[in-house]
Amino acid sequence: MxxxxxxxxxxxxxxxxxxxxxxxxxxxxxxxxxxxxxxxxxxxxxxxxNAAARALTGRRVNAIGVVLTRPPQYLGREPFFMSFLAGLQAGLTGVDGSVLMHITTSVEEEVATYRRWSAEKRVDGLVLLDLQVNDDRPRIVTELDLPAVVVGSPQHAGGLPAVWTDDDSAIRAAVTYLASQGHSRLARITDHSRMAHTSIRTRAFLSACHDLDLPTPAVVEIDPSNGGTQEAIEAVLRRPNRPTGLLFDVDLMAIAALNVARSLGLAVPADLSIITYDDSLLCEATQPAITALNHDVHAYGAHAARMLLNVLDGEPQPDELDALPQLIVRESSGARGTPTP
Amino acid sequence: MxxxxxxxxxxxxxxxxxxxxxxxxxxxxxxxxxxxxxxxxxxxxxxxxNAAARALTGRRVNAIGVVLTRPPQYLGREPFFMSFLAGLQAGLTGVDGSVLMHITTSVEEEVATYRRWSAEKRVDGLVLLDLQVNDDRPRIVTELDLPAVVVGSPQHAGGLPAVWTDDDSAIRAAVTYLASQGHSRLARITDHSRMAHTSIRTRAFLSACHDLDLPTPAVVEIDPSNGGTQEAIEAVLRRPNRPTGLLFDVDLMAIAALNVARSLGLAVPADLSIITYDDSLLCEATQPAITALNHDVHAYGAHAARMLLNVLDGEPQPDELDALPQLIVRESSGARGTPTP
Known part of the structure; x- marks a missing residue:
């Protein structure tokens, strides 16, 4: 009809x-x-x-915009994004809203997309993800008059309302747990070093080890698009004073570490405890299953959408802290030095 | 600015x-x-x-629409969707297009979304997913004058151009492989029984067993939202003349089957071979790793987007067959009856 x-x-x-x-x-x-x-x-x-006509007079178009600036081939490997998008949609329940999504590989294209969406009145507002340290994006979308909320720490949100998780406390909880299990030589292995949340986690990791009087730990950044993840992990485990506790940001790297440990004849968790951020079904499917920091990403997305709706309604919107990620202890971590068979 | x-x-x-x-x-x-x-x-x-103004005069809005009618909480568990969406975006390279996505839980709301998008000129065209047998959606979007392509078999596409995978041949390849490994008592375990692709696969499964002179196999449909997946699989494995080869549609069900086999003391693959559709990282992370039918979902999405662009350009667009899913043999399948230790 x-x-x-x-x-x-x-x-x-x-x-x-x-x-x-x-x-x-x-x-x-x-x-x-x-x-x-x-x-x-x-x-x-x-x-x-007709919303096209309404858009011309400045009314709502019932779409919120999200740009994912990530290698598209990897998006299917990170359950975060689909869970987050589904959460955004859940947060729009009752307002007949949809999510306008764009996937790109550079921040420049991301910004060009915001300019186009602003000029063409495609979205009512934006959810900004994956901010970097000293990021220009909050300033740019403000100048474009695009209402927005940032997903990430307020310290990198450029004055926009932020919904964030306490990465600092979560990392401290993981380090404290490892120390309680007798581990003192730790290493943090991560990628995406320009991301704001990565820098927050690294700082928290170094600071927590310092506060617990542990030796200065190793921090290793891997660019997984260059391959060599296994080799980089192996290099860490061949160092003198080999670390006995590894903390990852990405489940796939933690799985790679299980394989490296096996190839080096290291028992998990007796010789090596492994913990990762971003709990996923993969962490449950491995043997041993992997201890992980778990965050309800679906609820996080819904939280971001509700905050953006508040902004669109002209309500004052303070920063909001989302739930603290929980450490789910599984078989890949435990007391150091249980004798190897 | x-x-x-x-x-x-x-x-x-x-x-x-x-x-x-x-x-x-x-x-x-x-x-x-x-x-x-x-x-x-x-x-x-x-x-x-101003695209809002252009929309009023009937020009392109540079967005293609996709509605996912799936329980939002599960979307993060099925890498298909994020990979497919990323593929759609890849197929829009060069036209500055974005994907307008809506997630809902009922076909009625899906159709209401199409009506709204049509009335509000939100999208240039649609990609239809998850068609059912005797589906009304192709007729409805045609009446709404929304250009569209169907992802799925032409026989359920209602005359719209279809991009599809040959589920029939893929299932036959899996059954033929199991037969070649000495398995004759097979079972297919699936969900989403109303989906067109599920019915095609079930028919292919029954037909392939018949053609290979195997006994009539079992077909079991599970509603995973009701829980009880493990119990249903266990019931199958406790039947007289227990099947020795199980074929799943969903990786998570195949993982559940590994656990059930372990709890029943069945060796995989000596007593039981397990194969699933929808290969994923999960299939590689388990021990034993799971044999799976693998399809390049990213490329599938890009294929669908390119076909829709052809339709929008007014070009005649025949149905197109995407690549045949490949059977990736891993440790969960093999010769029947290797003696259990």
């Missing part, structure tokens, strides 16, 4: 098209009775307000 | 706003020299054509 136009409604109501427009846009100039008759006819014809 | 408006350009060019409009919309009524001057000023100001 093609959508009815105002002229169709006018014909059926026996009034002018401009009277229909006044009535359906809630403006003065038509009698209450005519307004009611026009509304009934419009409803019977399945008339929808 | 806020976007320049036509009135700003008119002021700088010393012409009327309507002259700017004629020039930027490529209409007659301004001299070539004025047109060029206006275009230069517009470019210098970073002017973009």
């Amino acid at each position: 093609p959508t009815a136009r105002m002229s169709d409604i006018a014909k059926m109501a026996g009034v002018s098209t401009s009277a229909v427009s006044l009535a359906l846009n809630g403006r003065d100039g038509v009698s209450p009775e005519t307004r009611r008759r026009i509304a009934e006819i419009a409803a019977s014809l399945g008339w929808y307000p | 806020p976007t320049a408006r036509m009135s700003d350009i008119a002021k700088m060019a010393g012409v009327s706003t309507s002259a700017v409009s004629l020039a930027l919309n490529g209409r007659d009524g301004v001299s070539p020299e004025t047109r060029r001057r206006i275009a230069e000023i517009a470019a210098s100001l970073g002017w973009y054509p």
Whole structure:
């Protein structure tokens, strides 16, 4: 069924098209009775307000925008993004909103997308992900007059409202747990070193080891797109004073570490405890299953969407802390030095 | 930088706003020299054509729409969707297009979303997923004048162009492989029984067993949202004439089967071979790793997007067969009856 136009409604109501427009846009100039008759006819014809026309007058388009700046081939490997997108959608329940998504590989293209969406009035607002240290994006979207919330720490949100997880406390909890299990030589192995959350975690890791009087730990950054993840992990485990506790940001790297440990004849967890951020089904499927920091990403997405709706409604929106990631202890971590068979 | 408006350009060019409009919309009524001057000023100001206005005149909005009608909480567990969405985006390279995504839990809401998007001119076209047997959606989007391609078999595409994978041949390859390994008592365990691709696979499974002179196999449908996946698999494995080869549609169910086999003291693959559709990283992470039918979902999404662009360009678009899923043999399948230790 093609959508009815105002002229169709006018014909059926026996009034002018401009009277229909006044009535359906809630403006003065038509009698209450005519307004009611026009509304009934419009409803019977399945008339929808044309959002393209509404956009021209500055009203909502019922879409929020998200740009994922990640290698597209890897997105399917990181359950974070689909869970987060599904959460965003869940947060739009009741407002008939959709998610306009763009996937790109550079921040420049991400910004170009925001400019285009702003110029073309494609979205009511944005959710910004994966901010870097000293990121220009909050300033740019502010200048574009695009309402936005940042997913990430307020310290990198450029004054935009932020919904964030306490990466610092989560990392400290993991380090404290490893220390309680007798581990003192730790290493943190990560990628994406330019990301703000990575820098926060690294700082928390170094600081927690310092506070617990542990020796200065190793921090190793791997670019997985260059391959060599296994080799880099092996190099860490061949160092003098080999670390006995490894903390990862990415489940796939932790799985790689299980394989390296096996190839080096190291028992997990007796010789080596392994913990990762970003708990996933993969962490449960391995043997041994992998201890991980677990965060409800679906709820995180819904939280971000609700905050953006508040911003769109013109409500003051303070930064909000999402739930603290929980350490789920599984078989890949435990007391150091249990004798190897 | 806020976007320049036509009135700003008119002021700088010393012409009327309507002259700017004629020039930027490529209409007659301004001299070539004025047109060029206006275009230069517009470019210098970073002017973009307003797509909301373009939509009113029936031009492209550079977005293709996809509705996922799946329980949102499960989407993060199925890497298919994020890989497919990333593939769609890859297929839009060069046209500055984005993906407008909506996630819902009922076909009724999916259809309501198409009606809204059509009325509001939100998308240039649609990619339809997860068609059922005797599905109304192709007819409805055709009546809404929404260009669309179907991802799935042409026999359920209602006359729309379809991009599809040959589920029939893939299932036959898996059954033939199991038979070659000495298995004759097979079972297929699946969910989503209303999906068209599920019915195609079930028919292929029964037909392949028949063609190979195997006993009539079992087909079991599980509703995973009801829980009880493990119990249902256990019931299958406790039947008289227990099957020795299980074929799944979903990696998570195959993992559940590994656990059930372990709890029943069945050796994999000596007593029981396990194969699943939808290869994933999970299939590689388990021990034993799971034999799976592997399909390049990213490429599948890009294929669908390219077909939709052809449709939008008014080109005749025949159905197209995507690559045949490949059987990746891993440790969970093999010769029947290798003696159990």
